[in-house]
Amino acid sequence: MDFISTRGKVEKTGFIRTFLMGLGDDGGLMLPTDIPAVPQEVFKQWEQLSYRDLMLEIFSYFTNGEIPREELKQLIDESYSGFRSPEVTPVKQIHDSLYVLELFHGPTFAFKDIALQFMGNLYSYVSRKENEIINILGATSGDTGAAAIQGVRGKEGIRICILHPHQKVSKVQELQMTTVDDENVLNLSVHGNFDDCQRIIKELFADVEYKNKYHLRAINSINFVRILAQTVYYFYAYFQISRRTQAEKISFSVPTGNFGNIFSAYLAKRMGLPIHRLVLATNENNILERFVKEGVYRPGDFRVTHSPSMDIQIASNFERYLYYLLDQNQEKVTSLMQQFQSEGQIVIDPQLLKKVQSDFSAHGVKNEECLQIISKYSGEYDYLADPHTACGIAAYEACCDKDEVCVTLATAHPAKFNESIQLCDISQKFPAEIQALFDKPQHMTVVENSKQEVAEQLKRFF
Numbered sequence: 052m053d054f055i056s057t058r059g060k061v062e063k064t065g066f067i068r069t070f071l072m073g074l075g076d077d078g079g080l081m082l083p084t085d086i087p088a089v090p091q092e093v094f095k096q097w098e099q100l101s102y103r104d105l106m107l108e109i110f111s112y113f114t115n116g117e118i119p120r121e122e123l124k125q126l127i128d129e130s131y132s133g134f135r136s137p138e139v140t141p142v143k144q145i146h147d148s149l150y151v152l153e154l155f156h157g158p159t160f161a162f163k164d165i166a167l168q169f170m171g172n173l174y175s176y177v178s179r180k181e182n183e184i185i186n187i188l189g190a191t192s193g194d195t196g197a198a199a200i201q202g203v204r205g206k207e208g209i210r211i212c213i214l215h216p217h218q219k220v221s222k223v224q225e226l227q228m229t230t231v232d233d234e235n236v237l238n239l240s241v242h243g244n245f246d247d248c249q250r251i252i253k254e255l256f257a258d259v260e261y262k263n264k265y266h267l268r269a270i271n272s273i274n275f276v277r278i279l280a281q282t283v284y285y286f287y288a289y290f291q292i293s294r295r296t297q298a299e300k301i302s303f304s305v306p307t308g309n310f311g312n313i314f315s316a317y318l319a320k321r322m323g324l325p326i327h328r329l330v331l332a333t334n335e336n337n338i339l340e341r342f343v344k345e346g347v348y349r350p351g352d353f354r355v356t357h358s359p360s361m362d363i364q365i366a367s368n369f370e371r372y373l374y375y376l377l378d379q380n381q382e383k384v385t386s387l388m389q390q391f392q393s394e395g396q397i398v399i400d401p402q403l404l405k406k407v408q409s410d411f412s413a414h415g416v417k418n419e420e421c422l423q424i425i426s427k428y429s430g431e432y433d434y435l436a437d438p439h440t441a442c443g444i445a446a447y448e449a450c451c452d453k454d455e456v457c458v459t460l461a462t463a464h465p466a467k468f469n470e471s472i473q474l475c476d477i478s479q480k481f482p483a484e485i486q487a488l489f490d491k492p493q494h495m496t497v498v499e500n501s502k503q504e505v506a507e508q509l510k511r512f513f
């Protein structure tokens with residue numbers, strides 16, 4: 052299988068090159084030329100597999116044998132051995148028609164660990180195999196950075212620099228990133244918001260000469276391997292539930308920021324997994340909700356919410372969906388993205404909007420509603436949801452019909468966002484791993500919202 056860019060100006064390339072490229076060299080996003088359609092008989096076999104074996108099968112469709120099966124298996128086993136649940140992503144029942152898929156049993160207690168533990172090991176593998184220097188550069192709204200740092204800390208041949216918005220991540224997120232004292236880790240705390248961090252990174256990556264000179268590699272969800280790693284739990288959860296319930300309509304509700312996680316769901320669906328409905332849950336930063344409802348993709352005013360990992364105005368994976376929406380027409384994608392650059396919005400016609408609405412339902416969750424959901428599910432079902440998960444549950448309530456079974460993705464452990472849990476008058480006991488962070492010294496450099504200043508820091512570090 053080959054990989055191409057949504058903008059059509061990158062030569063077809065293989066799996067490992069795609070992994071190393073991250074953002075396409077033409078500014079587009081990398082995707083497989085054809086999404087493999089997995090035959091239903093194969094699903095029958097997959098139903099019985101463990102999480103790790105399932106991942107091995109799914110990846111084998113995409114890796115072209117560039118990683119021998121035994122080595123791939125070893126990479127996968129290493130990546131999930133540190134998870135606190137042997138199932139990796141356990142499914143819990145809340146009531147007859149609602150399940151929660153818990154994605155927070157990795158080292159940093161959020162779903163990003165699932166892809167980034169694997170990517171850390173894969174970078175290390177490629178670095179050894181190809182004698183490559185790997186310098187990872189990423190922006191985070193909190194969880195990606197922590198997970199990426201945990202994925203590569205102390206690994207030989209790899210350095211990592213993560214930008215986060217200064218004092219706009221939760222205390223636990225900040226501690227998870229900055230209490231790491233390995234020499235191969237640099238935290239830059241930027242005076243600005245997440246979109247500022249993301250823009251700086253995108254600009255640095257867009258400079259191909261700079262990117263090659265420093266061997267810059269991406270860990271953000273612009274990397275296709277991250278998207279692919281996240282498809283695994285959709286299959287896993289779907290099979291678990293169809294076995295347990297015989298439900299005919301199984302839907303997923305996905306708390307969404309950069310459109311990464313929900314794009315993974317879309318990919319799983321295009322591979323043939325018969326997902327009934329994909330619910331896109333946003334918070335008050337609801338550009339994606341407005342797009343699904345009105346067909347206009349335009350950033351609004353930035354809002355501070357209880358779910359900071361979704362406080363995103365420009366969803367970096369949106370272009371991947373746009374590519375399929377426009378029937379894989381790379382010229383059209385390029386011109387719409389250029390239009391977005393120059394005019395600040397994309398407007399689609401009513402016919403396309405219909406297609407969008409058949410792909411996704413959407414609900415933007417207000418701050419107040421988010422807290423109400425946390426209180427309600429804690430009181431009625433004894434389930435403590437973190438505020439991101441709560442957005443997913445709220446969107447399930449708003450969008451799903453009675454005859455559907457819905458799986459809401461629990462993207463973080465509530466201890467990561469205790470600030471919001473306290474607002475609901477709920478006190479929780481922290482897991483020991485999180486409690487221990489409060490006693491450790493922090494390491495970070497505060498910088499202005501400026502590409503030059505970031506580049507200056509990188510020159511010293513890389």
Ligand SMILES: *Cc1c(COP(=O)(O)O)cnc(C)c1O
Nearest residue numbers: 194308309310311312360462463
């Ligand atoms: C990153 C993140 C999200 C959003 O995921 P995207 O892939 O950016 O859509 C949701 N919840 C939590 C806890 C996250 O860390």
